[in-house]
Amino acid sequence: MVGKYLLISAYLGFATSSLNVTSGPSVDGVPHLDLASLESGYHGLVKENETLVEVTPRIKAVGGEICSFRIVNKHHGEAPFEIVLKPGGEAELRARKALNCEKRKNYKFDIAAVSCTGEVSDNATVHISVVDINEYAPTFLDPSYVCQVDEGRLYEEIVRVEATDRDCTPKYGDVCKYEILTSDQPFTIDNEGAIRNTEPLDYERSHNHILSVVAYDCGMKQSVPVMVTIKVNRICKLGWKGIPERIDYAPGTGREDLFPDAELELCDVPCSVHNVETKLNLATSHIGKGCDRDTYSVQSQRKLCGASMDSVDLLPSPGIGSEWTKSLPTDEGRESDQIFEFDGASSAVAIPSDVLDHSLASVFTIATWMKHKQHPDQDKHVKEHIICSADDHKMNRHHYALFVRNCRLILLLRRDFSEGDLNIFRPAEWRWKLPQVCDNEWHHYAVSVKFPDISLYVDGQLFKAEKKNPEIIDDWPLHPTKGINTTVTVGACWQGSDNKMKHHFRGYLAGLSVLLHKNEKPEVLSCLHKCKESLEVPAMELLEPGMELLTNSDLTELSIEGDNKTNLVILVRKVGYTNTRQFPTPGRRNLHLSTTVTCERGRPVKVPSVESYVMVLQPQQPSIDINGTGNVAREYEDFRLGVRVFTDVHITVGQVKGQKQWKHGEPVSVIEKQLDSCTVSVYPPLNPDHETVTLPENMLTQFGIVAKVNKDGVVVSGADMIYNYEQVLRQIQYTNRKPAYYLNRVFKLACSELNGRFMSNEYVQTLTVIHPRLPASKSLNSKSSSPPASLDQHSDKKAAESSHHGGGAAAVESAQMQAQPAHVHMDRHHAELRPAQTISDVYMATNMDSTQAAVAGGSHAVTIIIVVCVGFLLFMIVLGVIRIRAAHHRAAQEEIADTEMAWDDSALTITVNPMEQLDGSAGQTGGRTSGGNHPGSGNTAGGGDGAGGDDDDSSDDGSSYRDDDLDSSDEDEEEEGAEGGKVKDLEWDNSTLTI
Numbered sequence: 001m002v003g004k005y006l007l008i009s010a011y012l013g014f015a016t017s018s019l020n021v022t023s024g025p026s027v028d029g030v031p032h033l034d035l036a037s038l039e040s041g042y043h044g045l046v047k048e049n050e051t052l053v054e055v056t057p058r059i060k061a062v063g064g065e066i067c068s069f070r071i072v073n074k075h076h077g078e079a080p081f082e083i084v085l086k087p088g089g090e091a092e093l094r095a096r097k098a099l100n101c102e103k104r105k106n107y108k109f110d111i112a113a114v115s116c117t118g119e120v121s122d123n124a125t126v127h128i129s130v131v132d133i134n135e136y137a138p139t140f141l142d143p144s145y146v147c148q149v150d151e152g153r154l155y156e157e158i159v160r161v162e163a164t165d166r167d168c169t170p171k172y173g174d175v176c177k178y179e180i181l182t183s184d185q186p187f188t189i190d191n192e193g194a195i196r197n198t199e200p201l202d203y204e205r206s207h208n209h210i211l212s213v214v215a216y217d218c219g220m221k222q223s224v225p226v227m228v229t230i231k232v233n234r235i236c237k238l239g240w241k242g243i244p245e246r247i248d249y250a251p252g253t254g255r256e257d258l259f260p261d262a263e264l265e266l267c268d269v270p271c272s273v274h275n276v277e278t279k280l281n282l283a284t285s286h287i288g289k290g291c292d293r294d295t296y297s298v299q300s301q302r303k304l305c306g307a308s309m310d311s312v313d314l315l316p317s318p319g320i321g322s323e324w325t326k327s328l329p330t331d332e333g334r335e336s337d338q339i340f341e342f343d344g345a346s347s348a349v350a351i352p353s354d355v356l357d358h359s360l361a362s363v364f365t366i367a368t369w370m371k372h373k374q375h376p377d378q379d380k381h382v383k384e385h386i387i388c389s390a391d392d393h394k395m396n397r398h399h400y401a402l403f404v405r406n407c408r409l410i411l412l413l414r415r416d417f418s419e420g421d422l423n424i425f426r427p428a429e430w431r432w433k434l435p436q437v438c439d440n441e442w443h444h445y446a447v448s449v450k451f452p453d454i455s456l457y458v459d460g461q462l463f464k465a466e467k468k469n470p471e472i473i474d475d476w477p478l479h480p481t482k483g484i485n486t487t488v489t490v491g492a493c494w495q496g497s498d499n500k501m502k503h504h505f506r507g508y509l510a511g512l513s514v515l516l517h518k519n520e521k522p523e524v525l526s527c528l529h530k531c532k533e534s535l536e537v538p539a540m541e542l543l544e545p546g547m548e549l550l551t552n553s554d555l556t557e558l559s560i561e562g563d564n565k566t567n568l569v570i571l572v573r574k575v576g577y578t579n580t581r582q583f584p585t586p587g588r589r590n591l592h593l594s595t596t597v598t599c600e601r602g603r604p605v606k607v608p609s610v611e612s613y614v615m616v617l618q619p620q621q622p623s624i625d626i627n628g629t630g631n632v633a634r635e636y637e638d639f640r641l642g643v644r645v646f647t648d649v650h651i652t653v654g655q656v657k658g659q660k661q662w663k664h665g666e667p668v669s670v671i672e673k674q675l676d677s678c679t680v681s682v683y684p685p686l687n688p689d690h691e692t693v694t695l696p697e698n699m700l701t702q703f704g705i706v707a708k709v710n711k712d713g714v715v716v717s718g719a720d721m722i723y724n725y726e727q728v729l730r731q732i733q734y735t736n737r738k739p740a741y742y743l744n745r746v747f748k749l750a751c752s753e754l755n756g757r758f759m760s761n762e763y764v765q766t767l768t769v770i771h772p773r774l775p776a777s778k779s780l781n782s783k784s785s786s787p788p789a790s791l792d793q794h795s796d797k798k799a800a801e802s803s804h805h806g807g808g809a810a811a812v813e814s815a816q817m818q819a820q821p822a823h824v825h826m827d828r829h830h831a832e833l834r835p836a837q838t839i840s841d842v843y844m845a846t847n848m849d850s851t852q853a854a855v856a857g858g859s860h861a862v863t864i865i866i867v868v869c870v871g872f873l874l875f876m877i878v879l880g881v882i883r884i885r886a887a888h889h890r891a892a893q894e895e896i897a898d899t900e901m902a903w904d905d906s907a908l909t910i911t912v913n914p915m916e917q918l919d920g921s922a923g924q925t926g927g928r929t930s931g932g933n934h935p936g937s938g939n940t941a942g943g944g945d946g947a948g949g950d951d952d953d954s955s956d957d958g959s960s961y962r963d964d965d966l967d968s969s970d971e972d973e974e975e976e977g978a979e980g981g982k983v984k985d986l987e988w989d990n991s992t993l994t995i
Helices: 003-021 297-302 524-531 565-573 638-640 697-703 722-730 789-804 808-820 841-857 861-891 966-982
Strands: 041-045 052-057 059-062 066-074 083-084 090-095 106-114 124-131 144-150 175-180 187-189 192-195 208-218 226-233 240-241 245-247 261-263 275-280 340-343 363-373 384-391 400-406 408-413 425-433 439-451 453-458 472-475 486-490 491-495 500-502 506-518 532-534 547-549 557-562 577-580 587-599 602-618 623-627 630-633 650-654 676-683 689-692 706-710 712-719 733-736 744-753 763-770
Touching: 041 090, 059 066, 083 106, 124 602, 175 187, 187 208, 192 630, 240 587, 245 577, 261 565, 275 532, 275 565, 297 524, 297 712, 363 384, 363 400, 363 547, 384 491, 384 506, 408 439, 439 524, 532 861, 547 565, 557 565, 623 744, 630 638, 638 733, 638 763, 650 722, 676 722, 697 712, 697 722, 712 722, 733 744
Parallel strands: 041 124, 144 226, 245 602, 630 763
Antiparallel strands: 041 052, 052 090, 059 090, 066 106, 083 090, 106 124, 175 208, 187 192, 208 226, 240 261, 275 557, 275 587, 340 506, 363 439, 363 506, 384 400, 384 486, 400 408, 408 425, 425 472, 439 453, 491 500, 532 577, 547 557, 587 602, 623 650, 676 712, 676 744, 689 733, 706 712, 744 763
16 A cells, blocks of 8 residues: 555656756855755665666756756665766766665655765655566465264354465565365366365265365466365265266167165164065156057057057058048147047048948947047037047938046947847946046047947056946937938037037047958057056066065056065166167156055155156168169050059168167167058049049958058058068059050159158159051052142241240250150151052053954954943942942941050151042041051052942041140040041141151
C-alpha cells in the first residue's frame, strides 16, 4: 500500500514540476534544485534486479555551474545510492548494489546540488520504492497430508492444505489458486485449499486415494507438488455390491451372465436371519408386443411353430392380395409384425367373402394379439368389437363376435335356426374377466371352440375356469330369414339397418387369425407367444437343499429363496440374459433386483434394491441380392405354351463389410438360409383374357409356402430356406395366348426377411417377344428395283430436317434408333412397282398365243373349237383352285392373325397382285397387307388365289399400317374383324423408315 502511495505522490510531483518549472540563473549565484516545491521532493522506483532508479521529476539544478549532487541526510539509516552528474546540469540516481524487496521495500534521504564555487542548494527529499519481482514459488506448510474418510459419504471438506510465498508484494506473495494434478479421481479443491469428494467413496473400488496438489501465487508461479493421501474406511452397508450399472449385449453372443461379481452384504442385521429372498425382473414391455419376438408375419410364425396352414390371417400387411387393410393406420417400424391401430370411432374393415367362410364351423380357433386399456370416460356397457359377423342389411343380428366390454373379453356364438330346436336355450355368450384386457400391455389371446366346450388361452397358457368366470349366458337360436347374408368385419360391427359400422374397437391388434374345422394345438399357442429374449436360470445342480428357484412363463421374472445366503449369492451370479433373435431390437432392457431378509420372529428387513440395465447393441444389417439373366427372348409359340419368368434367378445374402462371426463359431446370420416373402409385380396389370401366371402347386404344398396371384402379380410368403424360394420362383410360368400384342413384358421381383425389415434389391426381368419373319411368297415381281419416289422423298425430307438441326447423318441415325422399339431392327429396303394387271389380262394373252399357233398350224375350225374348249377347261380348273385356296385362307385367318401384326425384319418388297383388278374390284377387298408377302397373296403365273375377288384377298391400294402394340380393346376388334371379314387395316409408321 505504501508503494502505491509513493507512486501516486511521484506522479503528482511530476505533474506539478511540469507546470511550475523555474528557469534562468539565480540572482545571487546560489544553485537551486529545479523543483516546483522543495516539500514535494523526488520519487523513484527501482526493480530488485536493476540499479537505475526511475526518478520523477528529473534531478536537475539551476543557478550557476553545477559540479555535483550529494546525499546530505539519511532519514532511515543506510542509503545505498549514488547520484551521477550528467551534462546540462541533470543527474541520475543509481543503486550501489542489488536491492532486496523482501528485506527493505522503501528508502528515504535528502539530496542537494553543489556548484563549482562550493555553493550548496537547499535540500530536497527523495522517496525510493523497491519494485518486487516474482522470484519465489509458493511452498506448502506441511511436507505431506494424510486423512481418513468413511465410504459411502459425501464430505464438505476432507482436508485443507495451505501454502505461502516469500515475495514481498501481494501480486507475487499471495497464493491465489490450488490444483489437483492427479486425474480420474473423485475429488476437487477450491482456492482456499479445501479438498472434498465429488461422489461417495467405495472401499471395494479403492482403499486409498493419493493426490498430487500444487499451489499458484497470483503471478501463476507453481509450487512443488505435495502428496495428499486419503484413506477410505470400510463401512458395512446393507445391500448388494458388485452389480454393474450397464451390461452391453452384442447380438448373437448367446448367454451373458448379468452379475458375475455380485456380493450381498448383510452386515450386522439386528436379528438372526431366518430367510433371504431375491427377485430379479427383466423389463421388456416397451419392446414390440411385450418382448423381442421374431418379426415374422403371422403366417410365417405359425409355420415356424408348426401350426396349421389352414389358418386365415384377417389382418395381413397391406399389399397384393390384402387390399382391405390398406386403410388402417399401422406402425411405421419393422421391429415386430404388422400392428394396426383402431381409434374407436372410424377405423374398421370388412373382410372379403372369398377370404373367410362367414359361417363358422362347430370347431374353430380365433387368435389375436391385443393391446387395450381402460377408458375412464367411456360407458362400461360400450362394446368394442375385435371381430363380428352380422346381417348385411335390414336387420342388426350379430351371428358371432369377439369383443371387449367393461374390461371383459366376450365371445358370442348364436346358433342358426337349422342347428336345433328354436325353443331351447343353449349357451351363446362367454364372458371372461381378465386383468390383462385393460392393462395396456400386449397379450396373446386364443379362443378354441369345440362346441359346447370353449377354452381360452392367454399368453400361451390355458385360462383355468373359476366359478362364474367365465360367466356363461344362454340365448335362443336365430330365427329364419330370407335374402339376408352376413358381413364379417374387424374393428367394429356392421349395423345392417343403418348401413354403417358401430361398436368400434379402441386399441391395437395384430395377428388376428381364424382356423376353421380344427383347434390349434396348445403347444403352438405357447410357441406363438414365446419371447426370444429372457433371463437364463442357473444350472439346477447349483441349487442346494433348502433353496427354491421360481420363474414365470416368459422367463422375465426370477425368484430365489432360502436360508442359505451363500448359495443365494452363487445362484444370482449365474443368472444370465439371452436373446436368440439374429437381429434383435436394439435398446435398453431395465433390470430390477430386490431383496428381503426375514428374521426369526418374522420381522422383515428391507434391503435396498438395485437398478441395472442390459443394453442390446445395434445388430449389423445384411443385404439381400437378387440377380439373374435380366432379358430373355422367346418365340410366339413359347409364350402360348408358357414361359418361365425367372429361369436362372439367384438370391444371395451378404453381410456388412467388416462384420465378424459371433461367438462359439456360430454363423453371422441364419438369414442366409431363410426368406419370408417374395413379391412379383407386373405393370401394366395382367389382362385376364389372354394372360395368366401360374406357380408350381406341388412345390408350394411341399414347402408350406403360400401364394396369392392376381392381375398385379404374385406374392409368395412363409418363412423358408432361400434354396426353396429359388426353386419356387424359377417355376413361375407366364402364359400369353396373344403375344403379338406386346413387344416385351416386365416383371419386378423383391424379397424380404423378417416381415420386410430387410429388403432385397428390385430385380427386373424382361421377357421379350420375338416377332416372327413372315414367309416369303412367290411373286411375279421377285426382283427389287428402285424405291418409290414418294418413299425416297419422305426419307430425304426427314434426313434434311435432322441435318438442319445440326445433327447431320449421325443425328438421323440417332433419331431413328430412338424412335424404334428396343427389339426392332430396320434395314433399308427397295420396292418394285409394276403396272397393275388382272387375271383376265394374263388369261387372254395366254389364249391368244395358243389360238394363233393353232391357226398357223392348220387353220381348221375343229382346231379352234378344241383350243376354246381346252381354254375353258383351264379357266374352270384355275377358278376351282382359287376357291379351294380362299377357303383354306379363311380357315387359317385366325391362326395367322398375330403373325400378320408382327414386325417384319426382312427386306421390304411391295408386290402388285395381278389378280386384284379382276372384275374391276381393286381396293375393295377385306384382307390386310403386311410389310411383305403372306400366304393368300396369289403370285403364280396362272393367277393363283386371287381369282374371283375373294374378300380375304389383300390389296395394296389404300392399305395402311400401324404399330403391333395394341391394347386389349383393339384385340377384341381385331379378332372380330378376322372372322367377319371387316378387319381394320394396319397403319405403318414410316416416319423413321430409311429407304
